[in-house]
Amino acid sequence: MSVVIPCYRYGHFLEDAVRSVLDDQPGMDVRVLIIDDASPDDSAEVARGIAAREPRVEVAAHAANRGHIATYNEGLLDWASGDYSVLMSADDRLTPGALRRATDLLDTHPDTGFAYGNVLWFSDGAPLPKARTRTRGWSVWPGHQWLERRFRHAQTGIISPEVVVRTSLQQRVGGYDPRLPHVGDQEMWLRLAAHADVGFVRGADQAYYRRHGQNMSTAYTELTTLAQFRLAHELVLTQCHDQLSEASALSDVVHRKLAWKALLNAARAYDRGRTSETPVDELVAFAVDCWPEARRLPIYRALALRRRIGPRAMPYLQPFVLPAAAIRRAGSWWLDRSWKSGGQ
Structure with a gap:
């Protein structure tokens, strides 16, 4: 399992994020890459300190800022080598056992390209809500059926840290699109679904999403967000036209x-x-x-x-x-x- 954690000025969240991957996922062989995108604070030093204590963690520190899309692609396309991959922001966390629940689904259904589940939102500084860790089974949809429903809603409903992707599929369909700085992940889930089935872990909570004043989503207006969603869906229709009847x-x-x-x-x-x-x-x-x-x-x-x-x-x-x-x-x-x- 390859877990990519991009970081820009989120060094104070890194310890929580990494510990949720290494300590809370029993039975998983996990490697972590923290990519610091030239943070102006001490984030790179924090990352190196974690790697010095933990051999399963590597650090890539950029000398100049490359932007989050390029950072995502560096980790997923150039570094990830495990059967499955996770892209998780440094301010988020996985719930206990999330990786095992997702990989059990993916192992059982080899035509499934990615698996996701419920997300718990929490405010920075507040106690973590208690996560449900027992599944009530799985749902697996043909990718085109799942994609059709998401087009009807014009969004996927996926936050991001709860997704585990089959690495071979991720590297086959390519990386995140730099034209979509706000909703690149939404386009990615749709693109993956055009090529493979989609799985959902029922009953359990798969990740924590942290709310705080520096969340990237706060930088975008309603109009900008709608324009990004429009472009995301148009790109999927263009790039995956042969897969969409x-x-x-x-x-x-x-x-x-x-x-x-x-x-x-x-x-x-x-x-x-x-x-x-x-x-x-x-x-x-x-x-x-x-x-x-x-x-x-x-x-x-x-x-x-x-x-x-x-x-x-x-x-x-x-x-x-x-x-x-x-x-x-x-x-x-x-x-x-x-x-x-x-x-x-």
């Missing part, structure tokens, strides 16, 4: 879903009194560009009503206007119905 239908459903999400974000800005800080016009423009028939969506009509009412009057009329949360549920049903009926 329904590429055209998948393209339609994901662009429709992303348009709906953009309009929903715009509508919720009125509900929450955040129109001054939300780029409503840009979200609408994104929606129409993403799916030219976006004006057919029920959420578009709901947004149009809010725009007529205006941000000043909206707080007073809020009790009489269907909230965006209810529109969200109705919109999901409408999109699912449209997909099942072939977009008619």
Whole structure:
């Protein structure tokens, strides 16, 4: 098992991350590579200190910052040699026994390209929530079936540290795409699913995701995130076209879903009194560009009503206007119905 831990200014989290890999995974033959991407603090020194005490840990320290995508690819494509690989941020942790649970699934189902499970979120400085460590079995889906469902939702629902990938498949499909600094992992799961089946460990918690003020996701706006998700799905459709028999239908459903999400974000800005800080016009423009028939969506009509009412009057009329949360549920049903009926 090869575990790659990229690190940039996360040296104070490293000990927890490494210990969760080496101490909490009994029966696993694990090697760890910490890659410090020219951190301006003492992260590289912390990493070297861990490696000096632990022969299963190696350190690569960059003299100049290369960015997280290049760092991921260095570890997964150039260094990883175990049958299975894990990419885990230095601020996250594995739960006890997570690697054994995932590799048992992968060993039993050789056509499965990666396995994942539930994630526990915790706030930095707070006690770790108790993890469930007993499985209730596995779910294994044909990759195309899993991928189709994720296109319908325009996201995978996977955080990242909970994923164990078959190394041979990872190195065959290639590394993370530098055009996707925010959602490169989402594109990777979809790309892997286009080539192999997908497994899920039921009942147990597989990783901890740490919330703190330096999480990378906090640097991106709603609009930027939607644009990244759009590009991620378009890249999968282009690069994996030969593996996807329904590429055209998948393209339609994901662009429709992303348009709906953009309009929903715009509508919720009125509900929450955040129109001054939300780029409503840009979200609408994104929606129409993403799916030219976006004006057919029920959420578009709901947004149009809010725009007529205006941000000043909206707080007073809020009790009489269907909230965006209810529109969200109705919109999901409408999109699912449209997909099942072939977009008619």
